[in-house]
Amino acid sequence: MKQAIGVIDSGVGGLTVASELMRQLPNEKLIYLGDTLRCPYGSRPEEEIKQFTWNMVHFLMEKDIKLLVIACNTATAYTLIDLQQKLDIPVIGVIQPGARAAINATKNKRIGIIGTEGTIRSNAYTKALHMINADITVISGSCPLFVPMVEKGILSGPEAYQTVNEGLQSMKDSADIDTLVLGCTHYPLIKDVIQDVVGEHVQLISSSEETARETSAILELHDLLNKDDTFFEHQFYTTGELSIFQKLTTNIFSHHLEYLSKIKIDKVSI
Amino acid sequence: MKQAIGVIDSGVGGLTVASELMRQLPNEKLIYLGDTLRCPYGSRPEEEIKQFTWNMVHFLMEKDIKLLVIACNTATAYTLIDLQQKLDIPVIGVIQPGARAAINATKNKRIGIIGTEGTIRSNAYTKALHMINADITVISGSCPLFVPMVEKGILSGPEAYQTVNEGLQSMKDSADIDTLVLGCTHYPLIKDVIQDVVGEHVQLISSSEETARETSAILELHDLLNKDDTFFEHQFYTTGELSIFQKLTTNIFSHHLEYLSKIKIDKVSI
Numbered sequence: 001m002k003q004a005i006g007v008i009d010s011g012v013g014g015l016t017v018a019s020e021l022m023r024q025l026p027n028e029k030l031i032y033l034g035d036t037l038r039c040p041y042g043s044r045p046e047e048e049i050k051q052f053t054w055n056m057v058h059f060l061m062e063k064d065i066k067l068l069v070i071a072c073n074t075a076t077a078y079t080l081i082d083l084q085q086k087l088d089i090p091v092i093g094v095i096q097p098g099a100r101a102a103i104n105a106t107k108n109k110r111i112g113i114i115g116t117e118g119t120i121r122s123n124a125y126t127k128a129l130h131m132i133n134a135d136i137t138v139i140s141g142s143c144p145l146f147v148p149m150v151e152k153g154i155l156s157g158p159e160a161y162q163t164v165n166e167g168l169q170s171m172k173d174s175a176d177i178d179t180l181v182l183g184c185t186h187y188p189l190i191k192d193v194i195q196d197v198v199g200e201h202v203q204l205i206s207s208s209e210e211t212a213r214e215t216s217a218i219l220e221l222h223d224l225l226n227k228d229d230t231f232f233e234h235q236f237y238t239t240g241e242l243s244i245f246q247k248l249t250t251n252i253f254s255h256h257l258e259y260l261s262k263i264k265i266d267k268v269s270i
Numbered sequence: 271m272k273q274a275i276g277v278i279d280s281g282v283g284g285l286t287v288a289s290e291l292m293r294q295l296p297n298e299k300l301i302y303l304g305d306t307l308r309c310p311y312g313s314r315p316e317e318e319i320k321q322f323t324w325n326m327v328h329f330l331m332e333k334d335i336k337l338l339v340i341a342c343n344t345a346t347a348y349t350l351i352d353l354q355q356k357l358d359i360p361v362i363g364v365i366q367p368g369a370r371a372a373i374n375a376t377k378n379k380r381i382g383i384i385g386t387e388g389t390i391r392s393n394a395y396t397k398a399l400h401m402i403n404a405d406i407t408v409i410s411g412s413c414p415l416f417v418p419m420v421e422k423g424i425l426s427g428p429e430a431y432q433t434v435n436e437g438l439q440s441m442k443d444s445a446d447i448d449t450l451v452l453g454c455t456h457y458p459l460i461k462d463v464i465q466d467v468v469g470e471h472v473q474l475i476s477s478s479e480e481t482a483r484e485t486s487a488i489l490e491l492h493d494l495l496n497k498d499d500t501f502f503e504h505q506f507y508t509t510g511e512l513s514i515f516q517k518l519t520t521n522i523f524s525h526h527l528e529y530l531s532k533i534k535i536d537k538v539s540i
Contacts, residue, residue: 024373026403090491100486104294104479131495132486133296209374216370216402217484218491221360225401 001224004029004235005215006065008056011039011151011240012248013186014071017094019252020212021069022234027225029232031063035270036240040147041074042116042184049118053079055270057087059237066224069215070094073115073184073207077122090218095119097214098181098207099128103136105203106179112171112202113140115183116147125183139177143167143184150186153247156193164193172198181205189252236265271494274299274505275485276335278326281309281421281510282518283456284341287364289522290482291339292504297495299502301333305540306510310417311344312386312454319388323349325540327357329507336494339485340364343385343454343477347392360488365389367484368451368477369398373406375473376449382441382472383410385453386417395453409447413437413454420456423517426463434463442468451475459522506535 005025007018011034018032033056035041041049053075060068068083068091070076076093083091102111113125120142129136145163154160171180180202182188188206195204219225238245246265275295277288281304288302303326305311311319323345330338338353338361340346346363353361372381383395390412399406415433424430441450450472452458458476465474489495508515516535 024370024402026405096490097487100294100483103486104483131490131497132294134499135296213370213374214484214487216373217367217487220366220401221488227401229404 001066002226002228003064003066004031006060006063006068007032007071008053008060008068008075009034009071009185010041010075011036011147011186012245013147013150013184013189015248015252016185016188016206016208017069017071017211020208021215024212025216025219027229028219029226030234031060031065031237032235033059033237033268033270034239034245036151036238036245038239039151040116041072042118042147043144044118046078049074049078050082057083059268059270061087065089067092067215067219069211071185071211074118077119077124090222092211092215092218094185094207094211095124095183096128097210098183098205099125099132101205101207101210102179102181103129103132105205106136108176108178109135110137110139110177110179112177112180113138113183114143114168114171114180114187115140117142117144119183125181139171141171146190147184147186150189151244153244155189155251160190160193161197164190164197168194168197177202179203179205182207233264237268238265239268239270242267271336272496272498273334273336274301275337275339276330276333277302277339277341278323278330278345279304279341279455280311280345281306281417281456282515283417283420283454283459285518285522286455286458286476286478287339287341287481290478291485294482295486295489297499298489299496300504301330301335301507302505303329303507303538303540304509304515306421306508306515308509309421310386311342312388312417313414314388316348319344319348320352327353329538329540331357335359337362337485337489339481341455341481344388347389347394360492362481362485362488364455364477364481365394365453366398367480368453368475369395369402371475371477371480372449372451373399373402375475376406378446378448379405380407380409380447382447382450383408383453384413384438384441384450384457385410387412387414389453395451409441411441416460417454417456420459421514423514425459425521430460430463431467434460434467438464438467447472449473449475452477503534507538508535509538509540512537
């Protein structure tokens with residue numbers, strides 16, 4: 001199937017998922033839409049999150065995608081089931097792959113979850129973890145300042161350390177977790193800072209890698225893998241300013257330089 | 271869905287998959303059938319492998335399973351597509367999850383595959399890897415003496431080291447791989463010996479863990495997870511002698527002692 005995989009996100013965080021999709025599925029074309037203009041979604045009311053997500057989905061469905069990845073935890077928490085029921089293509093969120101990876105990783109069955117206010121308020125991770133294993137203790141907390149910081153392009157340095165330290169204080173105090181899920185696709189961009197703050201004994205789980213792996217599995221099970229080897233170009237769309245998007249794209253895809261020439265970035269309204 | 275997950279294997283190797291399923295999906299009941307009497311499948315002709323596999327499938331389908339895991343690489347190589355087309359429940363093999371994990375793990379894009387003669391002859395791993403990424407270099411070799419050794423219960427000691435050393439000689443000579451797929455579910459039982467022989471710089475991929483994770487994903491996507499919390503008992507069936515089966519079950523499940531009391535083992539003919 002030559003059609004593209006559609007990826008939606010509230011901004012640039014989903015680029016970490018796109019990067020992993022490119023690495024693990026080099027034959028697959030991506031069409032990415034980041035709603036940078038209206039980012040962050042995490043502190044918005046439920047109805048608004050649903051409406052904005054559907055706006056993005058309509059934009060991508062017109063481009064004839066074969067599978068949709070919701071690369072935003074907040075949007076996954078509030079729209080995954082609805083989208084799975086209403087679209088006739090497979091829809092993959094980022095919460096369930098992250099939950100499964102955490103269950104696989106934990107030894108003491110104590111898992112921390114950090115995310116936006118919306119994601120944490122939805123309890124989506126706790127539900128996903130407990131549906132599989134009710135014995136897991138879940139400690140969750142929101143970090144509302146992380147996304148705005150990342151969207152400004154601040155990924156390291158004193159300001160990053162201070163923000164992360166303050167944001168994770170209560171998580172560190174309740175202690176004793178051996179696994180911490182980065183329940184927001186922006187957080188892998190400040191993974192090194194988070195790891196320093198929580199300590200080496202805590203294993204960080206990034207949904208990005210896991211989501212890409214499950215996408216690969218679903219594409220194959222549904223016989224949707226691209227077997228055509230003609231040239232294609234990934235397409236990236238943003239509703240906001242091109243400059244920050246370009247900066248972060250370069251940052252995230254720096255280890256995939258070969259792809260940069262194949263990327264087209266456009267500003268759109270949805 | 272209260273129904274069980276069915277797991278078939280040519281013998282005891284699939285118990286490593288069962289063990290991971292128990293760990294990652296503690297709410298799910300398993301019905302396992304190991305065709306120990308006719309093991310190993312790996313050196314048998316294709317038609318015989320297909321017939322024996324279908325015998326096992328018929329036995330489990332009568333027990334009303336909701337999903338089938340083919341926990342044997344040789345059986346996966348020759349029957350997966352046929353079973354996926356003919357059964358009306360999801361069917362998961364061990365080759366594709368292992369291939370995806372290897373693609374995720376490799377940095378130098380050189381992946382080694384070891385398996386039975388049947389699995390290697392089928393080229394199933396090479397096909398699975400190249401369908402996703404044609405740039406991967408695959409070095410594969412069969413180790414026909416490993417399965418009979420494991421089925422005898424020899425998992426360590428001088429005889430194990432000698433057999434593994436000889437079996438992996440050509441793999442070591444062609445060198446330069448950074449990832450080695452244990453393309454047979456018996457091999458995780460001698461994983462420590464294999465790791466010693468190939469060296470710490472080579473990352474070993476066990477399909478067992480990956481297959482369990484994909485099973486978890488498929489159960490959830492198809493809304494098949496068990497939400498009932500009444501007591502259940504795992505059922506294990508073997509076509510061969512109970513003694514070796516019991517010994518290895520104890521060995522493999524030793525870190526899951528809580529499950530042992532819930533396991534029923536029977537000898538059957540299919």
